[in-house]
Amino acid sequence: MxxxxxxxxxxxxxxxxxxxxxxxxxxxxxxxxxxxxxxxxxxxxxxxxxxxxxxxxxxxxxxxxxxxxxxxxxxxxxxxxxxxxxxxxxxxxxxxxxxxxxxxxxxxxxxxxxxxxxxxxxxxxxxxxxxxxxxxxxxxxxxxxxxxxxxxxxxxxxxxxxxxxxxxxxxxxxxxxxxxxxxxxxxxxxxxxxxxxxxxxxxxxxxxxxxxxxxxxLGHDGDRNYLLLFQNNAELRAGGGIPGSVALLQAHDGSLALQNQAAGSSFGPYDQPVLPLSADTTGLYGKITGEYMQDVTLTPRFDVSAKLAQAMWKQKFGQQVDGVLAMDPVTLSYILKATGPVQLPTGDTLTSDNAVKLLLSDVYAKYPDPTMQDAFFAAAASSVFEKVSTGGFDTKKFIAALALGSDEGRLRLWSATKGEQSRISGTAVAGELPTVSKAARQFGVYLNDGTGSKMDYYLDKTVSVGSSVCRKDGRPTSVVEVTLKNSAPADAATSLPEYVTGGGAFGTEPGKIKTLIAVYAPENAIYLGATQDGKEAALQTATDGGHPVAQLQTMLAPGQSVTFRVVFLGQAKYAKAAVQAMSTPGVDQAETEPLSFECSNPTHAG
Structure with a gap:
């Protein structure tokens, strides 16, 4: 106490x-x-x-x-x-x-x-x-x-x-x-x-x-047969170029062999399309898409092109192929950087520097006969393939060549096996229509030759795309601009071979280039308008699998150019996504350029 x-x-x-x-x-x-x-x-x-x-x-x-x-x-x-x-x-x-x-x-x-x-x-x-x-x-x-x-x-x-x-x-x-x-x-x-x-x-x-x-x-679980379409960019198709040469590629447990070869012109015309075509395809590109091998790539949908080519090969040779591969001479020039020069049976030497000019231009002056031209293309493809199949190349440069060809839309692949095709889908080689996501809104610019010639060697193309939110509801306005120029010499009508100019056989004056330009927007976009050289354009509007399409026809004389602008309205939820544009690969494939425009008048240059 x-x-x-x-x-x-x-x-x-x-x-x-x-x-x-x-x-x-x-x-x-x-x-x-x-x-x-x-x-x-x-x-x-x-x-x-x-x-x-x-x-x-x-x-x-x-x-x-x-x-x-x-x-x-x-x-x-x-x-x-x-x-x-x-x-x-x-x-x-x-x-x-x-x-x-x-x-x-x-x-x-x-x-x-x-x-x-x-x-x-x-x-x-x-x-x-x-x-x-x-x-x-x-x-x-x-x-x-x-x-x-x-x-x-x-x-x-x-x-x-x-x-x-x-x-x-x-x-x-x-x-x-x-x-x-x-x-x-x-x-x-x-x-x-x-x-x-x-x-x-x-x-x-x-x-x-x-x-x-x-x-x-590559045939590890059994032999595979593929159809190789060798596309010619001198005569454009939406999917790349006209399939001038076709060959069978066989894979056996990792070994590759080039088998039967045929000219694209030897398939068709068929009385009816070899497979049913959608109304969208026939409305934009016509029934000929399924009636000629040279026209299967009129549509930018490579899966459609591949199935048509597969059916045509089966009709002609009775053989069902397991897939389709497409490439062009520009991709071949990239591959030649890995293989080095290749000697052809004709005595010509094919190099990375001369391949494009030789295969898409000089060949027509050197070999006026179309049969000889087909033989030359076949010899070039088989000679390069032989060097590749034997391992005669720099591996890193070869992979870089395939990657560049894929990125530029020059290399395409389709498999008839659903599981394999699902893995191919969404990649650069799939050849699919534009997509939209929170990351990117894609547009497509596809060119089809209407001249019936090889004048597209001289067709220069520039593509620009831009987007801005111009409305209170937050929906983005996007503008795609396409400029084409005929860079052929002024005297092309007389200085170039008739086979190159077309000779007027399909209604186009020699030296001129007739082109169909189709601009695709992502699904659920809305077409707003278009101009040609600043004036209201006369064009066809359509849809392809839910994608709005604006298609315009142009005719250019040597030295002439045209600029086409088309405007689409997108969805507000994708307003912040980057805008991109893919396009048909020509002889040259420049990168898409950014585009600025005034919201008050998007169809006209600022």
Whole structure:
């Protein structure tokens, strides 16, 4: 019992309470300081691990490019360790609680999410691929003794598929990181991660499709037969060029052989289209699309063109092919950069520099007889193919050539097997109509020759596209501008061979170029109007599978040009998407240019 008077005991208790509260506050402050220090130290350590992981990514990329598989495996393991350490440092309970504090919490949460994404990519994408890189590199697709070894490609399928799934998820996860309240360095880091993952995810998806498709399509599970359409850009078709030469390509467990060849002109005319055509196709391009091999690519839908070509080959030779491949002389010139010069049976030497001019222009003066021209084209195709099939090429340059040809719309592929075609769909080689998504709104500019000649060698094309929100409802207005010019010499009517000018046989004066321009918008867009050289254009409006189409006919004498503008209204939910335009590849394929316009008068140049 205390000897203090009651009043003094009460006062002592009252004095102890503030001291207790003070000690509690000081303890909490100390805990907070320790927590901040803990988080700060771990943040610095995590940053170091992440920075070293970024350095390892650059090293790994160089090693994979050089084919140094042993070093790549070591780097992949180090990358996995660094990423795992960063994830562990940002995953303890203190860090977890700190993520919900004002101001700093958003930054800590973003750093944690970045660490998780990088670790997932390191463990489930980089490491699996590094494990098979020694057996699977660019040289894996090069024939040795006339045959591609397909087993390593098939063995790599699970690892590449896993990596692709991981990168796709990582791309989504990175996109979901909230950077609205983060500091500039964190915001920048997240943006860089997103850009890297978007590119890596797209590249992985492409690689995965190739790895999954290649073994079966190259005859690993049984022989395959493909139809090769060799398109001539000197006489344009929406899908590229007129199929001047056709050949059978046989694949047997990785070995390729060029079999029967025939001139495109030897197929048709058929009394009726070889397959039923949609009303959209006949309305825009006519029944001849299905009545002549040389016209199957009048439509920009390569799946339609391929099925028609497949049916025509079967009617002529009684053989059902498993797919169709199309390419042009420009792609051949790219491939010649990988193979080097090729000697032809005619005595001509085909090089990357002279292939386009020789195959699309000089041949008509050198060999006036169309039969000799067909023989020359067949000899060129078979000679280059022979060099490729025996592995006589630089693999990296060859892959780059195919990639460039695909990007420019010069290389197309269709498979009659539904599962394979579903993997081809959505890629550059599929030859599909424009699509729309939150990332991009695509437009299509397709050209069909109406001259019945080879004058399109002299047709220059420029495509521009732009978009702006001009309405209160947020729907975007998009403008596609196409400029064509006849760059043939002024005396083309007399200086060029009659076979090139057409000689007026199809109603076009020699030297002039008649062209049908079809501009496609994404599905559910609305056509608003068009002008030709600033004046209201007389054109055909139609639809093709839900895509609004504006089609115009032009006639150009040497030196003349025409500019066609067409305006479409899009959907508000895609207003922020980038606008793109794909177009029929001619002799030259310039990049699409950006276009600015006044909302008050979009059909006229500003």
């Amino acid at each position: 205390s000897d203090l008077p009651e009043s003094r005991r009460t006062a002592a208790r009252r004095g102890a309470r503030p001291r207790l509260v003070l000690w509690i506050v000081l303890a909490l402050v100390l805990i907070l300081i320790l927590a901040v220090a803990w988080v700060g130290v771990r943040a610095l350590l995590a940053r170091g691990h992440l920075e070293r992981a970024v350095g390892d990514v650059d090293t790994l990329r160089a090693q994979l490019t050089d084919g140094d598989s042993a070093a790549a495996k070591n780097t992949a393991k180090r990358l996995e360790d660094e990423a795992g350490a960063a994830r562990a440092l940002t995953g303890d309970p203190v860090w977890g609680a700190a993520q919900y504090t004002p101001f700093f919490g958003a930054n800590l949460r973003a750093v944690r999410q970045v660490s998780v994404v990088v670790d997932d990519v390191a463990r489930n994408a980089v490491s699996p691929v590094a494990g098979v890189v020694g057996k699977l590199d660019s040289d894996s697709f090069a024939p040795k003794n006339g045959k591609i070894d397909l087993q390593p490609i098939e063995d790599a399928q699970p690892a590449v598929a896993k990596a692709t799934r991981t990168l796709t998820k990582a791309d989504r996860d990175a996109d979901a990181i909230d950077t609205n309240r983060t500091l500039s360095p964190v915001t920048t880091a997240v943006a860089e991660l997103r850009n890297a993952l978007q590119t890596a995810s797209a590249q992985a998806d492409g690689a995965n499709r190739i790895v999954q498709l290649a073994p079966a399509m």
